[in-house]
Amino acid sequence: MAYNWNWEVFLQPSATGSGTYFDWMVYGFKTTIGLSLTAWLIALLLGALVGVLRTVPNKLLSGIAAAYVEVFRNIPLLVQLFLWYFVLPELLPTELGNAFKQSNPFVQQFLSSMLCLGLFTSARVAEQVRSGIESLPRGQKNAGLAIGFTLPQTYRYVLLPMAFRLVVPPLTSEFLNIFKNSAVCSTIGLLELAAQGRQLVDYTAQPYESFIAVTLAYVVINVTVMVLMRRVEARVRVPGFIGGK
Amino acid sequence: MISINNVNKHYGAFQVLTDCTTHVNKGEVVVVCGPSGSGKSTLIKCVNGLEPFQSGGITVNGVAVGDPKTNLSKLRSHVGMVFQNFELFPHMSIAKNLSIAQTKVLGRDLAEAEVKGLQLLDRVGLKAHAHKFPGQLSGGQQQRVAIARALAMDPICMLFDEPTSALDPEMINEVLDVMTELAQEGMTMMCVTHEMGFAKRVAHRVVFMDHGRIVEDDSKEAFFDSPRSERAHQFLAKILQH
Amino acid sequence: MYEFDWSSIPGALPFLAKGMLVSLEIMVAAVVIGIVWGTLLAMMRLSSIKPLSWFAAGYVNTFRAIPLVMVLLWFFLIVPHLLEQLLGVPRGTDMRLGSAIAGFALFEAAYYSEIIRAGIQSVSKGQMAAASALGMNYWQSMRLVVLPQAFRNMVPLLLTQGIILFQDTSLVYVSALADFFGTASKVGDRDGRLVEMLLFAGAVYFVLCFSASQLVRFYQKRLKTA
Numbered sequence: 001m002a003y004n005w006n007w008e009v010f011l012q013p014s015a016t017g018s019g020t021y022f023d024w025m026v027y028g029f030k031t032t033i034g035l036s037l038t039a040w041l042i043a044l045l046l047g048a049l050v051g052v053l054r055t056v057p058n059k060l061l062s063g064i065a066a067a068y069v070e071v072f073r074n075i076p077l078l079v080q081l082f083l084w085y086f087v088l089p090e091l092l093p094t095e096l097g098n099a100f101k102q103s104n105p106f107v108q109q110f111l112s113s114m115l116c117l118g119l120f121t122s123a124r125v126a127e128q129v130r131s132g133i134e135s136l137p138r139g140q141k142n143a144g145l146a147i148g149f150t151l152p153q154t155y156r157y158v159l160l161p162m163a164f165r166l167v168v169p170p171l172t173s174e175f176l177n178i179f180k181n182s183a184v185c186s187t188i189g190l191l192e193l194a195a196q197g198r199q200l201v202d203y204t205a206q207p208y209e210s211f212i213a214v215t216l217a218y219v220v221i222n223v224t225v226m227v228l229m230r231r232v233e234a235r236v237r238v239p240g241f242i243g244g245k
Numbered sequence: 246m247i248s249i250n251n252v253n254k255h256y257g258a259f260q261v262l263t264d265c266t267t268h269v270n271k272g273e274v275v276v277v278c279g280p281s282g283s284g285k286s287t288l289i290k291c292v293n294g295l296e297p298f299q300s301g302g303i304t305v306n307g308v309a310v311g312d313p314k315t316n317l318s319k320l321r322s323h324v325g326m327v328f329q330n331f332e333l334f335p336h337m338s339i340a341k342n343l344s345i346a347q348t349k350v351l352g353r354d355l356a357e358a359e360v361k362g363l364q365l366l367d368r369v370g371l372k373a374h375a376h377k378f379p380g381q382l383s384g385g386q387q388q389r390v391a392i393a394r395a396l397a398m399d400p401i402c403m404l405f406d407e408p409t410s411a412l413d414p415e416m417i418n419e420v421l422d423v424m425t426e427l428a429q430e431g432m433t434m435m436c437v438t439h440e441m442g443f444a445k446r447v448a449h450r451v452v453f454m455d456h457g458r459i460v461e462d463d464s465k466e467a468f469f470d471s472p473r474s475e476r477a478h479q480f481l482a483k484i485l486q487h
Numbered sequence: 488m489y490e491f492d493w494s495s496i497p498g499a500l501p502f503l504a505k506g507m508l509v510s511l512e513i514m515v516a517a518v519v520i521g522i523v524w525g526t527l528l529a530m531m532r533l534s535s536i537k538p539l540s541w542f543a544a545g546y547v548n549t550f551r552a553i554p555l556v557m558v559l560l561w562f563f564l565i566v567p568h569l570l571e572q573l574l575g576v577p578r579g580t581d582m583r584l585g586s587a588i589a590g591f592a593l594f595e596a597a598y599y600s601e602i603i604r605a606g607i608q609s610v611s612k613g614q615m616a617a618a619s620a621l622g623m624n625y626w627q628s629m630r631l632v633v634l635p636q637a638f639r640n641m642v643p644l645l646l647t648q649g650i651i652l653f654q655d656t657s658l659v660y661v662s663a664l665a666d667f668f669g670t671a672s673k674v675g676d677r678d679g680r681l682v683e684m685l686l687f688a689g690a691v692y693f694v695l696c697f698s699a700s701q702l703v704r705f706y707q708k709r710l711k712t713a
Contacts, residue, residue, distance in 0.1 A: 070697060071693065073696075073700075074654075074692065074693045075654075075692050075693050075696070076654035076655065076657040076692055077654070078657045078658055078668065079668060079685065079689045079692055082672065083685055086681055086682065090682050091489050091682075176552075180552075180553070180555070181554065183554035183555075183556035183557055184556055184658065186661075187660060187661060194554060198560065207564060207565055207568065208565065211557075211560070211561060211564075214557065215561075218552060218553050218557060222551075
């Protein structure tokens with residue numbers, strides 16, 4: 001096979017003149033991490049809220065929450081991203097839309113990606129939170145109420161602390177997914193890892209090295225997150241409690 | 246203290262409770278028994294509003310449970326309840342289980358609540374376990390903690406919903422002993438249970454339910470010596486055989 | 488305020504339908520290959536032959552660590568290159584559809600294998616023992632006793648994964664294939680009505696996936712009561 005492996009390509013100055021190709025990778029890596037973490041924050045907060053609403057004894061609220069989940073689950077991520085990036089600015093009030101379109105392209109891409117990933121993932125988090133709450137014995141809610149807690153207090157002190165512990169393992173896989181899904185954002189021009197990988201293929205003559213490096217970077221993220229979440233799991237473990245049914 | 250008048254409850258077309266009427270006076274111990282599916286657990290859950298009912302009325306200490314204006318949380322905070330499956334909060338230590346509602350519902354300060362919790366834990370013989378978690382205790386121990394948790398709220402009466410039916414036989418007595426002691430101290434108690442020995446020793450009155458109706462409501466002597474209904478006869482015959 | 492103009496959609500329907508066929512083609516091929524390969528991977532993973540089990544674990548964990556977009560880019564940019572050099576496939580052959588399907592199938596097999604592994608493990612060990620006691624060998628026990636029960640339990644999950652896969656087919660956008668979404672965005676760009684076209688595409692995906700997931704739910708309920 002007539003391919004010249006050359007791992008030193010990453011040390012060469014980049015085509016744009018500033019820094020090396022390795023710096024491109026680092027830039028993409030940072031963008032992927034920053035995007036995923038901010039989106040994860042949105043997903044956790046919104047997901048917890050929507051997941052709780054799905055279980056409350058109020059038809060209207062639980063119905064709204066169910067509709068929210070269905071919408072974000074049944075439209076492909078890529079389509080949602082295009083809706084956030086290309087469609088939403090057009091539908092905003094003219095001034096706001098123009099302000100968005102005139103802002104720094106990176107800001108536009110990052111904001112759209114963050115909201116898109118955050119809301120997309122929040123629907124999945126909501127489902128996990130709901131099933132966590134529903135998997136608790138029914139008597140727990142009664143016990144909380146019987147002791148004099150109001151419904152919000154019962155959620156806060158009894159149901160949610162336990163549900164969140166049960167939900168840590170499935171949330172880990174959602175957390176991993178958000179990093180992987182962030183690669184979709186390369187399609188709107190956001191220069192995260194996958195996009196940098198494509199650029200490297202275009203600018204260097206070393207497609208294999210470029211893709212291997214980017215792929216490994218994703219594997220590293222994946223392993224790191226898994227190790228971190230194992231720690232979280234161990235920390236929140238309830239003594240004497242055997243998970244699941 | 247507890248007054249239940251003509252209570253009816255149904256899920257859709259299925260009638261769970263039909264015209265239930267009974268009373269528990271202050272200091273009285275009333276045992277509610279009956280075959281499974283007779284509605285006794287549902288009835289006791291109506292008393293503190295955990296189950297809604299469609300018609301009739303229940304008052305506890307003069308407060309109407311079914312009234313939408315009633316502050317149910319406040320009412321429940323001084324009606325103790327003990328569940329079949331203990332329902333301790335698994336993510337909290339025993340000490341925390343005993344103090345959480347005292348601080349968050351009654352507004353007691355933490356130190357006071359912890360002292361009170363420990364006293365009650367001592368009373369049910371489990372002081373040494375305060376730092377453990379519910380999953381590390383046996384069923385009988387968990388149920389004793391659950392009783393202590395309810396007592397920590399200084400309840401005016403106690404509801405027991407089959408407190409021993411999820412327990413292994415050798416653990417039943419340790420729970421019944423605590424309940425007997427409570428009764429002897431004059432606590433007002435409504436107990437759904439199959440433990441007829443406990444009823445004979447401790448109860449003042451026995452309420453017998455079948456198919457969502459209160460079939461008998463009598464002094465324990467009258468109930469055990471000469472039950473009036475055929476169904477109560479059969480029930481007693483089956484249960485006392487062992 | 489934005490003024491909608493939906494008039495370009497009726498004319499675009501034939502193109503969109505063609506795109507939808509491409510999407511469905513990719514999905515069906517990937518589901519079929521993914522399930523077959525996924526089943527083999529699951530059996531390897533549970534096998535007592537260590538190298539097989541290691542291989543399957545490595546395969547599944549690697550694919551599950553990488554974004555689908557990256558896998559598709561590999562198959563779009565790198566693999567054709569490799570094939571040209573290794574097998575002497577003539578330069579410039581259009582392998583986009585084939586390589587997209589291959590990428591999807593290999594990727595999804597990792598996910599299917601995890602579902603199938605859980606399904607096999609959900610069948611009680613006693614069943615395997617009972618089959619062996621009747622004199623069946625490993626393959627017979629698997630094929631006649633364990634797998635049929637496992638698949639019955641897994642059908643809802645496999646179908647749900649199929650819906651996810653259908654949504655994921657939109658990602659062939661990165662390899663410039665004219666699937667349903669690629670076509671919609673191309674036509675929208677051409678007519679200057681990207682907003683309407685994207686909204687329309689989103690609505691179509693929603694209706695299809697929502698209906699399919701309701702059907703799965705219905706089926707699941709029937710399975711439970713049966």
